[in-house]
Amino acid sequence: xxxxxxxxxxxxxxxxxxxxxxxxxxxxxxxxxxxxxxxxxxxxxxxxxxxxxxxxxxxxxxxxxxxxxxxxxxxxxxxxxxxxxxxxxxxxxxxxxxxxxxxxxxxxx
Amino acid sequence: xxxxxxxxxxxxxxxxxxxxxxxxxxxxxxxxxxxxxxxxxxxxxxxxxxxxxxxxxxxxxxxxxxxxxxxxxxxxxxxxxxxxxxxxxxxxxxxxxxxxxxxxxxxxxxxxxx
Numbered sequence: 001x002x003x004x005x006x007x008x009x010x011x012x013x014x015x016x017x018x019x020x021x022x023x024x025x026x027x028x029x030x031x032x033x034x035x036x037x038x039x040x041x042x043x044x045x046x047x048x049x050x051x052x053x054x055x056x057x058x059x060x061x062x063x064x065x066x067x068x069x070x071x072x073x074x075x076x077x078x079x080x081x082x083x084x085x086x087x088x089x090x091x092x093x094x095x096x097x098x099x100x101x102x103x104x105x106x107x108x109x
Numbered sequence: 110x111x112x113x114x115x116x117x118x119x120x121x122x123x124x125x126x127x128x129x130x131x132x133x134x135x136x137x138x139x140x141x142x143x144x145x146x147x148x149x150x151x152x153x154x155x156x157x158x159x160x161x162x163x164x165x166x167x168x169x170x171x172x173x174x175x176x177x178x179x180x181x182x183x184x185x186x187x188x189x190x191x192x193x194x195x196x197x198x199x200x201x202x203x204x205x206x207x208x209x210x211x212x213x214x215x216x217x218x219x220x221x222x223x
Contacts, residue, residue, distance in 0.1 A: 004151065034211055043199055043214035044152070087151065095140065095159065097212065099151035 003027055003098045004090050010104040017078045021103045023071045023088030032091035033064055035073050037084045038102065044087055047073075078107045111136045113215035115200050120220045122187075122194070130185045130218045132200030141183035142201040142212060145169065152199060158183055187220065195222045 006023045013019050025033075033050035048055065050062040050071050061074040071088055088100035113134045122128045134141065140159050144152040154167030158177040172191025177183055183202075187194045197219050201212040 002151075008149070041197075043217050045214070046211045049211065095142075095157050095165070097142075097154065099144075099153075101149060101151040 001026060002101075004088055004100040006086075006088050006100040006103045008101060008103060010106055012106045012108065013078055015078055015080060015107055015109055017107075018074065018076045019078060019105065020075075021073045021086055021088075021105075023073075023100055025069050025071070025088075025090045025098070027090070027092055028066075028069065029092050030069075030090045031093045033062075033071050034089040034091075035060075035062055035071075036087040036089055036099075038087055039084050044099075047086070075105075078105075080107050080109060083107045113200060113202055113213060115198075115215035115218050117218060118216065120218055122220065122222050124222055125189045127186055127188050128220065130187065130198055130200075130220070132183045132185065132215055134181055134183075134200075134202045134213075134215075136202055136204070136213065137180070138202035138204050138213070139180070140203045140205070141177070142203075143167075143173070143175065143183070143185045144199045144201065146197040146199060146217075155185065155198075194220055196220060 004025050035047040036044040037047045038044040050064045054063045059076045063072045085102040085104050087102045090098045116131045142157040143155040146152050156175045158164040174186045199217045200215040203210045203212045
């Protein structure tokens, strides 16, 4: 079993839709959580950190459930430019960083 | 502009040859990392360095070597001992020495072994 697991998708949604991704992690000692976005053949870029209380950045909302060991990302009012792969990232402390394989999103007009 | 640069963008190598990938950052970050990404897989850590003249093996260090002689530079050598080197290589850096901060990535180098 992978330490960080994501549904690979792809998720195909129309513009304006709301879409949610989940990510599960297996190590309860995990301390920091992030969502990164990766465009095709490009480097990953930080989308947002994930805090225990949940956090929002514009159309994006991230939630953390430590008891169930999962992280979620909600995208409201999807735009064509949201099409990308979304990587769930978990840090255990120190420099050990685990990247999920990513969830692909296609937003269509 | 502050950032991370990697060169070259594309690299072709014959089997049996060593090759060095460059990574430079001007963000004044203490920590630097090398990852490998294969299609459909997450990034896997090759090596990381917390401070100058110190580096640690990641999950897949076999067949790779690094050096950290300067804070801003962290080159990766892919040796002939690496069995399947064709991949997308990403360098990253993060501020501080605790490792808890988010990482910033360079544009990557695509290595193809012919």
